[in-house]
Amino acid sequence: MPTPTPKTDLPPRWLIRTIWRGHRLLVRVTGGRLGLYPPVAGKRMGMMRVHAIGRTSGRPRPVVLGYFEDGENLATLAMNGWAPTDPAWWRNLKAHPDVRVDLGLRRRRVHARAAEADERARLWVGFTDHPGWGDVDAFAAAKRPLGTTVVVLEPR
Template sequence: MVEAKKGLAGKFTTAMPQPRPDGPLFFLAKLMTKMHVALYRLSKGRLGGRMDAARLLVLHHRGAKTGQPRATPVIYLEDGPNLVVVASMGGQDVNPAWYHNLRAHPEIEVDIRGQRRPVRARLATAEETTALWPQLSRMWPAFEDYKKRTDREFPVFLLEPR
């Protein structure tokens, strides 16, 4: 694993407040996410596949209430056969929507560089989170800055092959 320094994307995400789900910039953030996913898909992850040195995957999941398909780019860490993602939402006081979606519908797919694979999402135990956190924060140093913005614990998901 490449140890990352906080690069341009990490500096930007920690300097700018994340748009609140009820705020006017949230629509813009959703639009940018859709564009990011489209670029990622078209290029098979060659474009939009990294945030600084951290790798991105696209979660393909369903809305917890609506069941509608969703696609969300997230930073991930490989841990043996599993993938690890953090529901940090930039340090906001609430979990991202995809957290609730994975809890409601854990059978999902991930897209990594144009390769889709089925996985089952499960919350990491406290022990697993403690063991994984040093690797996660080395990979994406902005996680530590996000933690300073909130009192909530960031849920960590293991995405296990199925």
């Protein structure tokens, strides 16, 4: 008998993608003055823009991502919504890990890498410990059977 998946109240994928596009447009049009903000511990993740480089095209591929701070590092999840595949931006960062991020009007040069073992487990708690997220572990396991990479962006 198949394992039941946790019930979710996610809107349809077309709506999620429309909101993502609108958010990305807002950040681009305002030069990051709107739509990018720092995290608030225990309340919300921050929003940053990562200037990834296409792994085959070599062209800029900016993406807006949620993050939280881990000392000097920034941590984010390599998720394509809740789809089971890795997002294109993570594949791009694996090919070209040295990039720039925008944190509001501040810019930072970083090196991207996947968190390993104990570090991943510690950082994962930072993402699952947010009000209203419910049982993220069970939901992520059901939706993303290959697991979710925790991406660390280290200053360079």
